[in-house]
Amino acid sequence: MATVVSVSDGGIIVGKPKWRPLENEGNLALLLLLPTVALLLMFIAYPFVRGILLAVTNSKVGVIGDFVGFENFARLLKDPIFHAVVYNTFLYTFVTTVFKLILGLWLALLLNRDFKFKAFTRAFILLPFIVPTVLACFAWKWMFDPTFSVINWMLFKLGIVAAGAGVNWLGDGDMAMLSIMIVNIWRGVPFFAISLMAGLQTISPDLGEAAAIDGAKPLQRFWYITWPLLMPVTMVVVLFSVIQTFSDFQIVYVMTGGGPANATHLFATYAYQLGIGTGLLSQGAAVSLAMFPLLFAIVIFQLMYIRRVETR
Amino acid sequence: MSNVTIRHVHKHYADFHAVKGISLEIKDKEFVVLVGPSGCGKTTTLRMVAGLETITEGDIMIGNKIVNELPPMDRDIAMVFQNYALYPHMTIYDNMAFGLKMRKFDKAEIAKRVNNAADILDIKEHLSRKPRMLSGGQRQRVALGRAIVRNPKVFLFDEPLSNLDAKLRVQMRVELKKLHQRLATTSIYVTHDQVEAMTLGDRVVVMKDGLIQQVGEPLELYNNPANKYVAGFIGSPAMNFAETVIEQVGNAVYATNPTMKIRVPEQIAARMGPHKGKPATLGIRPEDLHMATGADPEELSFDAVVEVAEQLGSEIILDLKAGGGAMVASVEPTVKVKPQQKIRLGINPRGLRFFDAATEAAI
Ligand SMILES: Nc1ncnc2c1ncn2[C@@H]1O[C@H](COP(=O)(O)OP(=O)(O)O)[C@@H](O)[C@H]1O
Ligand SMILES: [Mg+2]
Numbered sequence: 001m002a003t004v005v006s007v008s009d010g011g012i013i014v015g016k017p018k019w020r021p022l023e024n025e026g027n028l029a030l031l032l033l034l035p036t037v038a039l040l041l042m043f044i045a046y047p048f049v050r051g052i053l054l055a056v057t058n059s060k061v062g063v064i065g066d067f068v069g070f071e072n073f074a075r076l077l078k079d080p081i082f083h084a085v086v087y088n089t090f091l092y093t094f095v096t097t098v099f100k101l102i103l104g105l106w107l108a109l110l111l112n113r114d115f116k117f118k119a120f121t122r123a124f125i126l127l128p129f130i131v132p133t134v135l136a137c138f139a140w141k142w143m144f145d146p147t148f149s150v151i152n153w154m155l156f157k158l159g160i161v162a163a164g165a166g167v168n169w170l171g172d173g174d175m176a177m178l179s180i181m182i183v184n185i186w187r188g189v190p191f192f193a194i195s196l197m198a199g200l201q202t203i204s205p206d207l208g209e210a211a212a213i214d215g216a217k218p219l220q221r222f223w224y225i226t227w228p229l230l231m232p233v234t235m236v237v238v239l240f241s242v243i244q245t246f247s248d249f250q251i252v253y254v255m256t257g258g259g260p261a262n263a264t265h266l267f268a269t270y271a272y273q274l275g276i277g278t279g280l281l282s283q284g285a286a287v288s289l290a291m292f293p294l295l296f297a298i299v300i301f302q303l304m305y306i307r308r309v310e311t312r
Numbered sequence: 313m314s315n316v317t318i319r320h321v322h323k324h325y326a327d328f329h330a331v332k333g334i335s336l337e338i339k340d341k342e343f344v345v346l347v348g349p350s351g352c353g354k355t356t357t358l359r360m361v362a363g364l365e366t367i368t369e370g371d372i373m374i375g376n377k378i379v380n381e382l383p384p385m386d387r388d389i390a391m392v393f394q395n396y397a398l399y400p401h402m403t404i405y406d407n408m409a410f411g412l413k414m415r416k417f418d419k420a421e422i423a424k425r426v427n428n429a430a431d432i433l434d435i436k437e438h439l440s441r442k443p444r445m446l447s448g449g450q451r452q453r454v455a456l457g458r459a460i461v462r463n464p465k466v467f468l469f470d471e472p473l474s475n476l477d478a479k480l481r482v483q484m485r486v487e488l489k490k491l492h493q494r495l496a497t498t499s500i501y502v503t504h505d506q507v508e509a510m511t512l513g514d515r516v517v518v519m520k521d522g523l524i525q526q527v528g529e530p531l532e533l534y535n536n537p538a539n540k541y542v543a544g545f546i547g548s549p550a551m552n553f554a555e556t557v558i559e560q561v562g563n564a565v566y567a568t569n570p571t572m573k574i575r576v577p578e579q580i581a582a583r584m585g586p587h588k589g590k591p592a593t594l595g596i597r598p599e600d601l602h603m604a605t606g607a608d609p610e611e612l613s614f615d616a617v618v619e620v621a622e623q624l625g626s627e628i629i630l631d632l633k634a635g636g637g638a639m640v641a642s643v644e645p646t647v648k649v650k651p652q653q654k655i656r657l658g659i660n661p662r663g664l665r666f667f668d669a670a671t672e673a674a675i
Contacts, residue, residue: 206395214410224410
């Protein structure tokens with residue numbers, strides 16, 4: 001296509017501007033965002049809206065159902081299993097996050113030192129994080145097996161428990177809770193360790209040396225220098241972990257299926273059991289949705305805290 | 313007494329011999345500068361004095377007490393790092409107070425000392441700010457402040473000015489000097505910049521490859537370099553060198569090469585005995601060269617070709633081809649020369665130095 005070009009008296013070329021919509025930043029941004037927005041709409045927004053719509057009906061598998069308002073939620077408030085689920089989820093999230101943070105930080109501090117085979121060890125640490133969760137959970141399930149438990153065998157060999165009196169890891173409610181926590185911690189520590197180590201590496205070793213010269217002992221150096229400087233990274237890592245743990249599904253589903261006697265149900269597994277297992281779609285949706293405001297509050301609180309830490 | 317003694321100190325990293333047996337006596341209140349090219353072991357030496365690096369062999373004493381095994385906090389030293397190493401999450405006040413808090417000083421005393429240091433360093437209005445809100449020069453002062461509030465036996469400086477721009481560097485250099493005159497604290501200062509070394513040091517230690525080349529007052533190093541390395545390192549622009557052979561001609565001794573025949577001054581000629589007929593390196597500083605006039609004897613001048621002339625106002629720096637290589641001369645600002653012009657340069661005989669071609673030691 002030929003464009004008309006005229007030469008003005010001053011020798012400046014004046015052409016009829018071409019239509020170039022993509023040179024407008026707004027247009028370009030819209031275009032580039034389009035695929036992401038489409039995906040988000042399809043896989044996040046639609047199921048979310050669908051979930052809300054389900055939660056306010058009484059649909060079951062094979063029954064479209066009618067609008068029932070907040071009846072499903074009212075029922076949940078009176079459901080003792082749901083009460084246990086709320087308690088379990090908070091306990092599970094809190095306990096595992098605390099341990100993942102402590103163990104992860106400890107590992108990160110160790111890994112941040114100079115030693116032989118450092119690169120290898122660092123890669124090795126990531127293993128629990130890389131192994132498919134379901135696969136790892138099956139291994140753990142065997143280790144917690146009432147008859148063939150390798151852990152019980154060790155406790156027996158160490159003389160801690162008598163023969164045949166091994167711990168009933170997954171059969172007892174409290175022990176089952178403890179067991180899934182252990183697995184969650186085992187799986188989550190590498191993420192904490194590696195992320196915190198990356199955070200530690202951004203802290204100049206000069207600061208620790210300056211503090212040592214200033215008279216700070218190792219613990220004081222950690223408390224006054226390392227910990228506050230690591231805080232922004234720590235907060236982000238904890239935030240991620242809390243979101244993941246709060247909505248955890250795989251570990252519980254494979255290890256206990258929520259049992260024994262519903263003792264280890266979390267939001268996600270209970271929602272699944274109600275919605276898919278029992279076919280009460282609308283009640284399952286209500287349980288999932290109940291997770292949302294709680295998680296939302298936690299996240300908002302943490303984000304505000306991160307903001308404060310970062311703008312210090 | 314806050315003298316520091318370094319005795320036959322070595323440092324081996326895994327498979328690298330970084331410091332190869334250095335000995336140095338630093339007197340109370342003295343300001344000693346370690347200078348040398350990057351990688352020569354200055355920082356390692358300083359860090360061994362600080363206690364941040366273990367000593368592989370030898371002893372370090374502070375105030376006549378061996379400190380080899382003492383942790384940094386018990387050595388009563390303060391260190392200023394190249395990148396300042398200020399605690400980024402603390403205010404300037406807290407940065408300076410940290411060392412005192414760790415040492416359990418009471419609040420009033422801490423406030424008194426920090427305010428006093430802030431006064432001296434002129435950073436009083438920044439005390440409640442964070443380091444990142446300060447300019448490089450101000451951060452440098454805070455780092456100095458953190459060192460002086462503790463009133464330690466020894467200050468250690470590791471290239472404290474090298475992150476500053478040229479102008480600020482000159483200014484801070486003067487302030488450091490003033491500070492030392494005021495506080496008279498024993499100081500060890502590491503730099504790769506010979507100008508900093510010359511201007512700051514009561515004594516200067518020239519290092520190379522983990523070894524001390526020479527220790528002396530700045531002028532002594534400038535006037536009587538112990539070897540070719542020190543001669544070339546100290547002074548700016550650097551000393552010129554030309555490879556020559558020493559020859560006896562009648563009563564006189566000459567240093568010759570295809571383009572030069574320079575008469576060796578009497579007092580040096582007296583020491584030339586064992587070098588006759590052998591190669592030696594002639595050294596002459598750019599400031600000991602001038603445009604030759606009729607008054608310059610043949611045997612104290614040589615031909616050169618101008619390559620570049622840099623007019624600095626107070627002098628002209630001539631880059632030349634001469635003596636079988638490149639040379640630099642600093643001449644009067646009124647001299648008029650063009651590139652490729654052939655000129656004749658006169659030598660100030662008092663500036664002539666000679667070095668053994670094999671050992672590089674001064675003759
Ligand atoms: N931690 C270390 N491990 C191995 N080699 C090191 C270490 N620190 C310094 N070196 C080496 O020791 C030599 C001296 O280093 P340094 O004292 O930092 O020199 P500089 O005179 O530039 O301050 C250098 O060659 C450096 O590579
Ligand atoms: Mg260095």
